[in-house]
Amino acid sequence: MILKRLELSGFKSFAQKTELNFKFPVTAIVGPNGSGKSNIAESFRFVLGEQSFKSMRGKRGEDMIFSGSSKARRSNFAEICLVFDNSNRRFSGIDFDDVRIGRVVHRDGENNYYINGSKARLKDVIELLSAVHIGASAHHIISQGETDRILNAKPLERKSMVEEALGLKVYQYKRKESEKKLLKTEDNLKEVKSLRRELAPRIEFLKEQVRKVERARVIEEDLVLKYREFLRREYVYISNMRRRLEAEKEEPEIRLREVDEEIGRLKEEVLRDETADRKNSKIFELEESQRGIEERRGEVLREIGRMEGEIHFHKNRLRYLEESREVEPSVAWSEVSFFMNSMEEDLTRTREESSLEEIRQTLESLRGRIKEFLDSFGGESLDRKNEREKIGADLQRLEAEREEKRQMIEGLKKEAEDFSDKRKALQEEVAKDRSVSRQAERKMFECMNEQQRLRSLLEKVRERISQLERVDAVFKYEIQEAARIVGSFILDYKDYEVKTEDGRTLSEGDITDEPREGQEGRRKEIERLKIRLEELSVGSRKEIMDEYEEVSERDEFLANEVADLERSIESLRQVIAELEETIENRFQEGLSKINTVFQEFFADMFGGGSASLKKVPIKIGRRSLSEEDEIEDEDEEESESVEGLEISVSLPRKNVKGLLMLSGGERALVSVALIFAMSQVNPPPFLILDETDAALDEANSRKYGAMVERLAEHSQLILITHNRETMAIAGMLHGVTMDSGGISKLLSVRLGKEETLQ
Numbered sequence: 001m002i003l004k005r006l007e008l009s010g011f012k013s014f015a016q017k018t019e020l021n022f023k024f025p026v027t028a029i030v031g032p033n034g035s036g037k038s039n040i041a042e043s044f045r046f047v048l049g050e051q052s053f054k055s056m057r058g059k060r061g062e063d064m065i066f067s068g069s070s071k072a073r074r075s076n077f078a079e080i081c082l083v084f085d086n087s088n089r090r091f092s093g094i095d096f097d098d099v100r101i102g103r104v105v106h107r108d109g110e111n112n113y114y115i116n117g118s119k120a121r122l123k124d125v126i127e128l129l130s131a132v133h134i135g136a137s138a139h140h141i142i143s144q145g146e147t148d149r150i151l152n153a154k155p156l157e158r159k160s161m162v163e164e165a166l167g168l169k170v171y172q173y174k175r176k177e178s179e180k181k182l183l184k185t186e187d188n189l190k191e192v193k194s195l196r197r198e199l200a201p202r203i204e205f206l207k208e209q210v211r212k213v214e215r216a217r218v219i220e221e222d223l224v225l226k227y228r229e230f231l232r233r234e235y236v237y238i239s240n241m242r243r244r245l246e247a248e249k250e251e252p253e254i255r256l257r258e259v260d261e262e263i264g265r266l267k268e269e270v271l272r273d274e275t276a277d278r279k280n281s282k283i284f285e286l287e288e289s290q291r292g293i294e295e296r297r298g299e300v301l302r303e304i305g306r307m308e309g310e311i312h313f314h315k316n317r318l319r320y321l322e323e324s325r326e327v328e329p330s331v332a333w334s335e336v337s338f339f340m341n342s343m344e345e346d347l348t349r350t351r352e353e354s355s356l357e358e359i360r361q362t363l364e365s366l367r368g369r370i371k372e373f374l375d376s377f378g379g380e381s382l383d384r385k386n387e388r389e390k391i392g393a394d395l396q397r398l399e400a401e402r403e404e405k406r407q408m409i410e411g412l413k414k415e416a417e418d419f420s421d422k423r424k425a426l427q428e429e430v431a432k433d434r435s436v437s438r439q440a441e442r443k444m445f446e447c448m449n450e451q452q453r454l455r456s457l458l459e460k461v462r463e464r465i466s467q468l469e470r471v472d473a474v475f476k477y478e479i480q481e482a483a484r485i486v487g488s489f490i491l492d493y494k495d496y497e498v499k500t501e502d503g504r505t506l507s508e509g510d511i512t513d514e515p516r517e518g519q520e521g522r523r524k525e526i527e528r529l530k531i532r533l534e535e536l537s538v539g540s541r542k543e544i545m546d547e548y549e550e551v552s553e554r555d556e557f558l559a560n561e562v563a564d565l566e567r568s569i570e571s572l573r574q575v576i577a578e579l580e581e582t583i584e585n586r587f588q589e590g591l592s593k594i595n596t597v598f599q600e601f602f603a604d605m606f607g608g609g610s611a612s613l614k615k616v617p618i619k620i621g622r623r624s625l626s627e628e629d630e631i632e633d634e635d636e637e638e639s640e641s642v643e644g645l646e647i648s649v650s651l652p653r654k655n656v657k658g659l660l661m662l663s664g665g666e667r668a669l670v671s672v673a674l675i676f677a678m679s680q681v682n683p684p685p686f687l688i689l690d691e692t693d694a695a696l697d698e699a700n701s702r703k704y705g706a707m708v709e710r711l712a713e714h715s716q717l718i719l720i721t722h723n724r725e726t727m728a729i730a731g732m733l734h735g736v737t738m739d740s741g742g743i744s745k746l747l748s749v750r751l752g753k754e755e756t757l758q
């Protein structure tokens with residue numbers, strides 16, 4: 001025997017601790033109506049995990065607890081415990097001779113399960129009992145209502161009862177869980193696919209941005225090479241030309257000093273001639289005035305040179321702004337440092353200036369450049385329209401000032417020519433007045449002519465130097481621009497080696513002697529690359545690449561999720577198909593076995609005849625399929641056909657077919673035979689029959705007893721009964737009475753039967 005005893009404490013009418021021992025194959029529980037017999041059956045339901053308090057004649061857990069009486073206080077909790085024999089280790093995983101399964105409910109609603117005194121979950125209890133074929137309580141506890149219910153049930157309900165008896169509920173539960181998982185997985189798949197669809201436009205956008213970044217990187221690499229070659233060539237040209245011009249200026253300056261000294265000496269001799277003193281003095285004044293004008297003209301030319309450098313840079317910048325798109329500027333500390341160094345060089349040159357006007361002009365230029373630098377690289381987003389207007393205004397101002405200076409040059413030139421003409425006229429007069437034989441005077445005139453020639457030569461050299469300074473000013477602006485666009489590392493251009501297409505390194509002389517058109521072509525190519533680079537501007541390249549990598553990884557993860565979910569869906573569909581096949585096969589096999597045993601029990605009870613369960617098609621509305629409601633008037637498109645079970649009986653020696661023609665006793669025998677047949681297909685370790693024989697007369701009770709003895713060969717039986725014939729087959733009687741305080745008590749009597757069931 002597997003069931004040893006039942007322990008009750010505080011459960012319904014069993015206020016005191018009560019034990020019911022089950023040592024025999026058949027144990028009967030008897031007592032008058034209202035004594036609490038059915039509470040014992042309900043205690044089995046309770047401890048086996050029944051969740052419906054309604055099926056135990058209650059509304060909540062508190063209704064399961066003894067509520068008290070005039071002679072006894074109410075209990076604070078109810079405890080039920082089933083003790084099973086595990087000497088042969090039927091309960092796998094539990095190394096104890098006894099297995100105790102308990103359930104305790106408290107008045108505050110707390111509800112706990114226990115296995116051998118340790119708290120457990122309901123799931124743990126169900127899994128443990130299922131290992132020894134103890135399933136749902138409805139399969140092990142059959143009341144009088146159950147016998148009536150199987151006859152009165154609708155075909156679908158009856159099929160559900162048979163499936164439960166066959167142990168198919170666990171497969172149906174698994175199928176239902178798999179279907180739920182399938183629906184959830186399909187929803188997850190839709191959600192993941194939706195996420196991928198939402199992500200797709202961003203990925204495409206980022207792909208285009210990354211392509212722009214890659215193209216910009218290629219252009220930038222090309223621009224770096226072009227810049228290095230251009231800056232190196234410009235640096236070499238300016239450096240070498242400056243040295244050459246200084247060299248060209250050195251000899252005439254030395255000779256001019258010598259001539260000046262010679263003229264000074266000769267002047268002393270010429271001044272001895274009193275008649276020529278005044279004219280010579282006038283000539284000297286004219287020479288000094290002319291020299292002052294020439295010096296002033298040189299200063300103005302240098303100012304014009306600086307202005308033209310600024311004009312050239314502004315024009316390039318304006319053309320660059322008009323041809324390119326707007327890009328938010330930024331400036332590194334290296335650029336600021338470079339700018340400050342260039343300012344310091346200009347200030348150093350300013351200290352060398354002798355004219356206050358030159359210093360003022362230089363400082364004004366520096367102020368404009370500083371303001372322009374701050375406006376261009378201040379860290380805030382530039383308003384390109386305002387910047388173009390500002391540059392345009394600066395250009396107009398500079399061009400106006402340049403034109404004013406040029407007019408000043410023309411005026412100075414004309415004034416110098418006037419002084420020269422006057423000087424020549426005076427010289428001619430002095431020449432006429434003096435004797436040609438005067439060697440000093442002739443020599444002085446020769447020196448003065450040479451002086452004029454040398455000054456003219458030096459003026460040309462200075463003009464070339466001024467032009468070179470303008471080129472140098474533009475060059476410094478271009479260095480600053482290059483550092484801003486490609487980075488301060490471009491400042492290493494001085495170490496760059498310029499090579500020909502065949503790999504030969506060009507010398508500084510080759511670079512310097514190259515026509516300037518070649519360098520202008522390189523400048524235009526750089527401007528073209530700068531415009532293309534700005535057109536491909538996408539913001540922070542690192543942020544774009546990082547975001548693209550992040551979004552790509554996210555999309556790849558979602559793609560893997562889609563693949564995993566699709567595999568899961570296919571696997572779940574396969575599991576559902578296998579479960580449906582298992583349910584169908586086991587149902588067919590079980591139904592065949594039930595019909596075989598049902599026929600045997602029916603023939604024994606009625607002395608012949610036939611009885612069976614037959615499948616019948618039933619149309620169920622799709623909306624009501626889960627509720628198993630039979631629909632009569634449904635359109636073909638709105639209903640679907642399922643199978644139910646009908647009971648077919650034919651009594652011997654009577655023209656009686658169908659349940660409606662049976663008497664009450666005959667219906668009771670048919671229902672008992674069917675329930676017993678269902679229980680024998682998958683015999684449970686124990687079976688509780690709660691007054692299932694109540695409707696039987698004495699003759700039929702004997703037949704009922706014979707069936708019970710047959711059932712006892714496979715299952716331990718607990719009979720709750722009033723029937724004497726049924727009591728007679730029991731090995732022990734547990735009598736239940738109720739005292740005046742409303743408390744159920746137990747009196748057990750052993751009838752002498754052998755303990756045969758093992």
